[in-house]
Amino acid sequence: MDARISKQRTALVLDQPFFGALALRLKVVEDPSCKTFWTDSVSIGYNPSFLSQLNDLQTRGVLAHEVLHVAGGHCWRQGDRDPDLWNDACDYAINPIIIDAGMQLPKGVLIDARFTGKSAEEIYGILAQEKRSREKQRQEQQGQGQQDSGKPAGKSGSQPGVPNGGSSPSQSANGDHSASRPSHYSAFSCGEVRQYVADDRARQEAEWKVAVHQAAKAAQMRGGMPGALQGMIAQAVEPAVDWRPILHRFAQESSPTDYSYLMPNRRYLHLGLYLPSLHEPAVGDAVFVRDSSGSVWDETQAQFAAEIVAVNDGVRPRRLIVMDCDTHITQMQIFERGDAVDFELQPVRGGGGTSFVEPFRRLAAEGIHPAFLVYLTDMDGRFPDDGPSYPVLWASTTPLNRAEKAPFGETVEVIC
Template sequence: MQTTSYKDVFEKIRVNFLFNHPFLSVLALSIETSYDENKNSAFLTNGFKITIDTNKLEKYSKEEITYLYAHTLLHIVLKHPYRQKTRDSYIWNKACDIVINNILSTFTNIGSRPADEIFDLTLKDKCVEEVYEILYKKKKEEIGKTNPNKDGALDSNEYDKSKLDLDEVYVKNEKIDQEKLDGIIIQALSIAKKASNLYEGMSIEIDTLIKPEINLSDELKEYLISSFFEKQLSYERPNKRFISNGIYMPGTKKLNDNLNIYIALDSSSSVTLDEYKKFLGIIGEIADSFYEYNVEILPFDLKVRSEYIIKFDSFNPLSSDELLIPKSNGGTSFDECLRYLKKSSEVRNDSLLIVLSDGEFELTESLLCNTLFIISNKKNLRKFEKDGRVIQFNI
């Protein structure tokens, strides 16, 4: 099929997007597209334009070409080339393709996924950075276990390199063009966001884009300082300004310098020991800002693992040698953790409960004090917003 006839094919595809996926239509009608030879894949994008290799399209049907076009447009709208940064390009391409193909599996009227497209539903509901970390760790483990062949090669053929469709991002693009592209992407994202019932699978990637990445250490410091150092309204010390008029209004009092924290550690989640130690290091650093503090760590899965509870305070600092994540018995019940606290601890109103988990649990018990949910799985971030502060586990 000649380039000219392929142009007709793409015109029909764009009409399909206009009626069925208007957010893709915005991109398809606005992004620069050219026909040229690509080194690897039929479609190639640097996040700024698309290059289509018509010779490589010969093996695909029109339905599969529709799918691949939508696939490439999603790379652009989700800024995958720009988000790569210094990451390994092969693993990043693979991660991006997995995320996009999982998203497209929920779409209708989007063509047919080619048989050579990588697809892994076990990684559904994860942003591309999360998928990349999983694949990267797996690759390191494989390299550690594999003996190089005579050529020194270690790669397997599980992901065909001819599918690499993300090109290098060129910083020489004019600023005005970058701003124009950002405007197009924002418009497309807005349309997709409004149709969240249709594009729920995209919500995690969209949120990753539009919400700035926040360092856990900074977030925890801000939260604890605002929670424990700021003054609180109290009738224990009425506002003197109004007493002369016979009006009793609450005055302010400074919170105690005693910091009381409970940390519920979900031992069934994917938090690693190194991440756990870094997290407690942050807690210890902040706790040292207080005259006196008490911290109690409660590992739990389907019950609180009382034999692994660790306590430390301002007079008995935490030793990293004590730290471990106990082997889980499977399942997660945060309600059991709350029941344990109600029975065995005197939780003060000004205490803080921090939950370190992937969020794969339901909450039915009432909370006892201010609760901060630190969640590693992005799909669960919105789940507990009505119950307390929720932040992404990102050390």
């Protein structure tokens, strides 16, 4: 281990007890193949050349940066997300916390006031949406340029300083993100987060949650826990709840079914078994509302659409009604029970403000009393004054500790 890293890790133990206690759990390894630093919840790797460019306080800050990646659960939560974009989202989430704790980071790291207080998942959704918007705009500009000049689209649209045909992953990620900033702004990641992939992943994650909780309690006793850090740690150690089983359970419980011997199950009669068949007198319409104001990102909309199909297949309501709504209903799709199993939902339509009033008003005006209603939204909008008599589940894309509280119904946090 480099003597400077050893010295600054000791300084963390003395001056920043939360970071110091957790830093001692990580093995430090020299890794000239990496660009800066990295962690996978077992080790901290560093490039000696990059380390030589840092002063002592910056070295301490980067060590704390890597510790916070692990403490925040970033080594286990990437899922199917783009690794480079996920790494940037995690950096945006933790860098302000490092600064808030009174430490230094190298100049030019990823910091954006828009993301202060947001989770890595929320930030990732925003970055991914912005990246798609830029790519779409770039394609439109290339197409327009081709029409205007008659030149092949592949010969236009390259950015200054970036070779035509692409760049390295980190360059691509940072280049895309800084495209919305002033041209002089250049940001980079001072520490990579890598996913822990060993078979004992669940045990490793659980052990780290315990360690984070203990380190936080010890630091609080010494008065060394900034407010921003407390909020992130509280979220990190809280058990993650998969929203999809909750959605399916809500739909099943809101659509009571029963078994009756009046109509025996024909599937088992040839075996001589007289079993009851499923009797569904109370299963009516199932309503799903998608917030189309633009505040719910495409990945979340896609996953929600998949769950709509799955719930419809499991509950088999008389009708499946899917509404898109910003301030008004922008699209309404109705599928009868007899429709093809592989029906396809239309893309979300909308893009204005947000109001939750119109779907409930529309249902009442048309005399529709559904078995249940599920509303996917960021919870930032006007709620109806009075709740309906049927069950409502709010699928919130904003963490519940920051989301607006609905005046009626249940709420589940959607983490995609």
